[in-house]
Amino acid sequence: MVAGGHPNIKIITLAKIENIEGKPGNFKVKIKKQPRYIDETKCTACGICASYCPTPVFDTYNANLGLTKCIHIDYPQAVPATYVVDTSACLFVNRQECKICVPTCQAEAIDFSQTASYEEIAVGAIILTPGFSVSDVYTSNQYGYAQYPNVVTSLEFERIMCASGPYKGEILRPSDKKPPKKIAWLQCVGSRDQKHPYCSAVCCMYAVKEAVVSKEHDPDLEITIFYMDIRAQGKGFEEFIQRAQDEYHIRFVHSRVGQVREIENHDLVLRYCLENGKIVEEEFDMVVLSVGLAAPRTALELARVFKIGLNKYSFSQTNEFTPVNTTKEGIYVAGAFQGPKDIPESVTQATGAVGCACSLLAPARNALTVKKEYPPEIEIEEEPRIGVFVCHCGINIGGVVNVPEVQKYAATLKNVVYSEQNLYSCSQDTQERIKEMIKKYRLNRVVVAACTPRTHEPLFQETIREAGLNRCLFEFVNIRDQCSWVHMHEKEKATEKAKELVRMGVAKARYIKPLKEEKVPVIPRTLIIGGGLAGMTAALTLANQGFACYLIERQSELGGNLRHIHYTLEGNNPKELLERLNEEISQHKKVEVFTNANIKEISGYVGNFKTVVELSNGEKKELEHGAIIVATGGHEYLPKQYLYGEDDRVLTQTELEKKLVTAELNEKDLNTVVMIQCVGSRTEERPYCSKICCSQALKNALKIKDINPNANVYIFYRDIRAYGFRENYYKKARENGIIFIRYDKNNPPNVEQDHDKLKLTGIDPILEEKIVIYPDLLVLSVAIVPNDNKELATLLKTPLSSDGFFLEAHVKLRPVEASVDGIFYAGIAHFPKPIDETISQALAAAAKASIVLAKGYVEVEPIVSWVDKDKCIGCGTCESLCPYKAIRLVKVNKRKKAETITASCKGCGICSAHCPTRAISMGRFTDEQIMAQIAAFKEE
Template sequence: MEKVGAVMVVGAGIGGSQTSLDLADSGYKVYLIESSTSIGGVMAQLDKTFPTNDCAMCIVSPKLVETGRHQNIDLSINCVIEDVSGEAGNFIVKVRKKSLFINPDKCTGCGVCGRECPIEAIDIFNEKLAKYGATSVKYPQAVPLLYAINREVCIGCGICYGVCKAKAVEYDREDEVVDINVGAVVLSPGFDEFIPEEANLYGYGKYKNVVTSIEFERILSASGPYSGRVLRPSDGDIPEKVAFLQCIGSRDYSGVGKPYCSSVCCMYTAKEAVIAHEHMHQIKPTIFSMDVRAYGKDFDKYIIRAQKQYGVQYIRSRVSSIKEVPETKDLRLKYETQDGKIIEEDFHMVVLAVGLNPPDDAKYLAEKFGVELNQYDFAKTDLLNPVQTTKPGIFACGAFSSPKDIPDTVTQASAAAGCVNQLLYEKKGTLITEKSLPPEIFVRGQPPRIGVFICHCGINIGGFLDVPEVTRYAKTLPNVVMSDRNLYTCSADTQTIIKEKVQEYNLNRVIVASCTPRTHEPLFQETIREAGLNRYLFQMANIRDQCSWVHMNDWEAATNKAKDLVRMAVNKARQIEPIERIKLSVTPKALVVGGGISGMVAALNFASQEYETYLVEKEKELGGFAKHIYHTLEGADIQVYVKELIDKIKANKNIHVFTEAQMENIDGYIGNFKSSVIHGEKKERTEFSHGVVVVATGAKEYQPKEFLFGQNENVILQSEFERLLNETDQIKNKKSIVMIQCVGSRNDEHPYCSKMCCAEAIKNALLAKELNPDLEVTILFRDIRTYGFKEQYYRKAREAGVIFIQYDENNPPKINSDLKVEVLTPRNDKIYISTDWLVLSAGIYSDREENEELAKMLKIPLNDDSFFLEAHVKLRPVDFATEGVFIAGIAHCPKTIEDSISQANAAVSRACTILSKDEIEAEGKTARIDITRCIGCGMCIENCAYNAIELVDDRRFGTVASINQVLCKGCGACSGNCRCSAIDILGFTGEQIFEMITGRI
């Protein structure tokens, strides 16, 4: 069957939206199918995200709007999959589009029908903590903004029909059934939360002040039932003592919950505790946990910050019971401390950190699409291709394959798109529609007509300053012809409003006073461009980060400062002019730096799409750190896998491999890089051009200075222990082995978790017990972090007789020369263990010097631990701020092999959004030389980090500086250091900055 250049994505949460955008931007027609009445999934319900504490809706809304208005994404809501036929490359999917009883082509989202509806229904989005009309929209910023009638509660009174001016209400509107022809399918239906009421746990459903974590998210949210104020459901009082209980419905072998770890609960609980205290300073959070599984990038730092900065208290205990105090509705918790004491303590409110279950329709979807589920009813995927289901052409991403957080979901979403690219690359561009934009309105020489849009952002801004007053003030400023305020300016309906206002008032400048331009400026620029304005006739005033958040305790000062920021933006807006973007051709080739698993997977993905690829490895052989790993905890044979990858690379004509290689130089910009590499025994030099770069340089294993390592031959690392287990029979002669966890991790020097150490220790412990059943294996740990489905192996280790003893970070184990180990337990008991081998679980650390050198070449940042720093921790986890450069593997942060594989495919997917195009547009805000002032001193050349400036001879003015607009990033270093004021940055000229300063004075 002939392949089809279209893809269906089932589920439109953050994962499905990311997959859809990657595929649509890579040249495919995308059919995005959502079962509810709007997209966004669970992320749209969250209040904040960690570790930045950004407003969740603020950062996800631009992506949802982009998804909703993309010309090559066909979005269908309220849908059910009815039938699937065909094979990889050519499927026919029958979809039932259930009626909204409102015509989506006529509905304007005005909301009159919802406001006039006399019937109240339970608000599912607000987790049943509020009510809304039988005619409603899912949430205020919903994409698409379409109202729907809930016929289960509608009484048919006809009021909505009567008040709808668009005549969109159609009570007899029927379902529509369509057949959709696609080449591949990505399943991303998300997850469902564990419901403690069904298990009668901790009084949930009986005691009003016992709520679940997702309910607490809605309580915290500005758009939630209490407008962001933390109140008790029973009486509306502020709860001063709030208890958070971990592992509700997870790590549970009783049959009530699930036996696996839900991976995300430890961190979202820490975040909720922090944000609760931030919202109401009198709140004192206490978290009851077993292990604190803060295994992600900078997660441990967030836990420490929660404890030290916000006073969050951690108690390592599982609460045995909760009883309500009838008179006060307080909750009495009974628990045992680590030193054996039984405590009863009253709290004003309890939050249950519920786990992640597979979606309710998992079995239905699996049956329809012919894919298998695992023992927990999540999608069964290949460990070494984590997005591939058991059926070719059907892929899975996000929490449908296992519980995971937002960055891992977004990474897997891009990885799924990357694998679809491999399957359908020949059909790219065959079914897409080019975006049509209106011609730009000519504004040069015309007096400024400025429109100002002030955002409430729920209570993120509106709760800390007087937005109506700021809106009124903006109307009084010169050249401002209209000023308006919106609950959420980044929502889809407000984008429509902005375009309408541009036409209505003949605006030629637009200002949005809301949050940060880092995440939102592209959204608003695209909106005004769709309205006919040049995208650079736009200005933002950041009255959230720079005002409401830093002056949250001073209403008057925050309001006055917001006025100042708006006035400054207006002053600048009067001076801004249209800027033209430069179109660049794209070199359809890729450079991959690093030949470990991540680099090899990325190179093979590029090459399978016929992109010529240069793979650079510093060692003599490919394979990286994986050469020292024999099997994963789950049993995958890594030695065989690595050999297969190397053989495929050697046989692929599209891959040029350089070993014993060092990058000499990388110059250029997105779509057009030029690099040189020194390689081989003879140190040959090779130059080549390419359009994108994937950084997959890996990391190192920590070489301990502690625990007699290097002094006693029987003190070894886990990697050496694994080799001995797999290549020798020495283990059969041993009687006792002790392992020490967190060696070189979670300390002052390396304040992060190395993520893989717990799994490696348990893997090797299980194999050691299998080879020598009489062997005594003891693991000394701080927290056991076997997240997700790895939890089952932790249990297997305990069942096999592996002994786990916790130690405190302030009292690490002591070792004498005879390998006698002394460990102090949490109950202050001293335990002495004699061991034949002391095995250290050494952490992962970055190659600081190598990373710094590569970072300078590519102009990409490192974090405090010298791992590469992504563009956005949640929504751009494989991108760099430098366009055209992407990250994969443990050069980003410690991670497992399966995560590295996902990130490699994700990096390729993101890169293909560039390589699939013949040309791209470069940023317009670049430097400009006034050669009448330039004296040719060359100071600007010294200050330019991008090699964008050179000295040239001008026949009129002699030697002057010349700027390559393509190389220039508009950083302003040249302008700031020019003694003659000969350099301006378009969009930030000296005159514009002066006007802003004048506006502040």
């Protein structure tokens, strides 16, 4: 939606790339655009044409679970919000296309004379994001799919759950449209098999998400997830799995289902084998196949046109140390075309690809960009003229709240001169309509009753600004999160509450006023805290764009954890990477390095930070900069169990790696080696998965086999999290004779000294018997823990997660940004991650920082506090309480008065609440506005 209205983004739909010529910085791209048979400049998306169209077609957007019309729009929020004609399904009458839709279109937007057209555009860089296709379960009839109606794929179930889906958000069986009582999810369908031997990385989490949402729809649902390994390696993922078990009582069964067959009433029987060999048959009402991700079907054509390499699974070929670079210079890749990945990593990688493109195109910055022009702000009449727009949000709101009743009620409120209901207020066509109504009814304040201001408020503010209103003349009423979602089983009461919320919003809107947006100049320099792989990568990315950087490292040399990695699972050499980074940084004039340095103070705000650094000689240096990248890394947890520190034969994976490389261990020392996974991870103290431990174990186990092919290597594990293409190495390990033994978290292996030997006792879940191993070495795959970030987080005024990692602003939409503007995260400081993901995130953090620096200024949200200096007595209460250090005392006519540093203020209101003279008010949240809301709430 934002992209659709951006002046520097041109969207070309129904298009394919025909040819590409040129070199990095100067590509010529030939595009073929298929006809839409609709004039996009005329179509108003009114839908009248579809209502007259006599030809039903399967609704591909809803996974063919419903029907749409030959002329249709996929969904109301589609960009562009323009209908399209599926000519392959057009009805013919007397050998002529019926074209009934043509005379029905009052905008005269339907044009069957359109033909394919060609366009050539000049670009400096290319980023490939064609997404993925679904593994071919659709054609294989696996588990009775396409044969039994109640066997559906996870993507089909996603549409079944969705409020805009074919069943309007009700979870129903396709066979009889009745609510199921018992559903099974089958994992690894089209993944980790002979045809698709890799792991699709996302299936476990989306299955658990779907299961949890299903339980929220119907708490009595019985849900079972059949799995081989639960791969919850992302930030917050392991905790979500635990919640699914503990709070939602979702059952997890460690088994791969062998057969699904249909019985009477289209019910289904699953036949599966438990670890102990027991065969079980169990009935379910519905089965969901968690289908895998495959390369896009256009992959071979893309490779031909763009002259890039593909891996053996037809995903884009990249290198571990250059994860967003294709094999052709100037062409980058992001998202699932690079390899299966989830949303946060896709967003991070896309931003990282932008970082690389920015470095390439830095000399041409701003050469072709267009600055968006707004109409002059309308002078506001004294009397409020309020427009209220109430959103159905499909059935997210409309399925609970009686939206027409709320809209009619809004029309009766004082100062409301116009009200209407919308199916989706955030859709492009509704945005245009809001602008039209502002002009038609001379609205000077707009109230939208919809979902959440957290994600949608900027969109509506931009819309009213484009219509000539100040952004602050907008009020958002949240009737989804605060009403329909929390009262989904109380429709009448939810409707009454929605009316009350709208009444309060309108009452506040009467008192909102235009506020000025301040622009603050930016110091075009970045401070990077941490000189490991993430920090070095971010520094070079920014420096290559022409921005100066300070690189702060508390150790005596750069490199961080990269200095302790000697080889990777993929066979690459981290030492060569480190040497290259060190050389480039030492020679770059835009990077100033401080080693043996500690940060003592950080003050200021986005665009204008000041940091005091203490050097090794005790000297303190003040640095000024516009942005901050936090890349402080982490370290191995030092275990207190399994005799670590008591017996020299007990090592961590990092210690083992060093000994293998330096030949401190030889063939005779490696006859029997046991590894234990999840030591210090996935515990009550550290409930997260450390993400890289399984890869470390596979890497070192295979290295041991290289040194001594006859070695007995055992890996005790809870789940082997070899996500993505790492699955290949898990398979290789098994083929090389490495033995994997699963253990339960409540019954881990026991290790003790038996005279001069190490003795490990565990339970084999297949044999259901105790096993005893006397290893030469015991290797612990320990947790990755953050460095002590508390002091730095206090200086930065940024929050930490409960685990001590820095907390991002939004886990999916803003994964590298802090909640404090101008601060960004990269590497293990954010969460444990392997080398390739660390590099991607460092590139992304640099790209985000460069947005601040390149613009030259930052715009401050008018939500900030304002001090009435006539009322202020200079007591300093506000200054002492402000968590963002956004208020300071200044001298005014020889007396101290409080003053807001607008760029630092986050509008939390603590200062206003504690001011003894009520001298501080909040932009958009004045006392007058809040009291009006309270008074409106009390109205009958």
